[in-house]
Amino acid sequence: MHRPWISSGETMTSRTRRNLVWLGGIALAYGALSRGPGLVRRVFPAAFDFQPVPGLDGFRRIARGDVSAVSPVLIGLDPDTGAEAVPAVPGLREDLCRHLFGRPSRAAVPVAYFSDYHCRYCRVLTPLLVQRADGGGPPISITWHELPLLGASSRIAARAALAAGMQGGAAAWHARMIGSSLVPTPSYFRQVAEDLGLDGARLVTDLQRPEIDRQLGISRGLADLFGFPGTPALVVGRTAVLGRIEAHDLDRLIALEAEEAATAPCA
Secondary structure, three states: OOOOOOOOOHHHHHHHHHHHHHHHHHHHHHHHHHHHHHHHHHHHHOOEEEOOOOOOOOOOEEEEEEEOOOOOOOHHHHOOOOOOOOOOOOOOOOOOHHHOOOOOOOOEEEEEEOOOOOOOHHHHHHHHHHHOOOOOOOOOEEEEOOOOOOHHHHHHHHHHHHHHHHHOOHHHHHHHHOOOOOOHHHHHHHHHHHHHOEEEEEEEHOOOOOOHHHHHHHHHHHHHHHOOOOOOOOEEEOEEOOOOOOOOHHHHHHHHHHHHHHHOOOO
């Protein structure tokens, strides 16, 4: 029997298999659409939409979407009218790369991370960054910027984190504290420091050092330059990201910045 819908050399079995592949693709697309835009982006990732950061040559920001939208996830806006003054630090723009990233390895993508210990989404983003710093993809180097915008306990927690950083314990301190119930007392900070192998008595003494005031001023000034009104916020290579970023988009951005590292403004 002649079957005109089967081309010359094509068997019924091969035709059936091809149809199943097409139907599977249609089902996958329908399932992605029915589960919302997040899954659509994972199945069909879109190119990032970049815009230049005003006043900062060579830097860009992700223009729209869940990655950078100012939304309820950005709960770092400062409602605390009693916030202590942060000292202004001159010369940030002139020495931007050093203040932003320190002196990272040239083999790593530099990442500046602005966070607050009471920021809900920082509790998700911090472990993602720590995991990527530990390996498994293009290497990254994290510079921790404390941006305490959510009250007095945020500010004392930021000072404790900077004091831990003075002993080389910034990453371990963040990983321990970001998911814990914060108790902003000297005895608590001393115990956490000793648990991490740091000098607890020194950490408590260092809380009031002027170097910590200066670093808080640097981080606040950098946030102002990049237009970060809240946390979490990142600068990954040349790209500023404000707000929530999903793990798959973070990986895509790190890979892109690794590819373009030679032309980055802080290369």
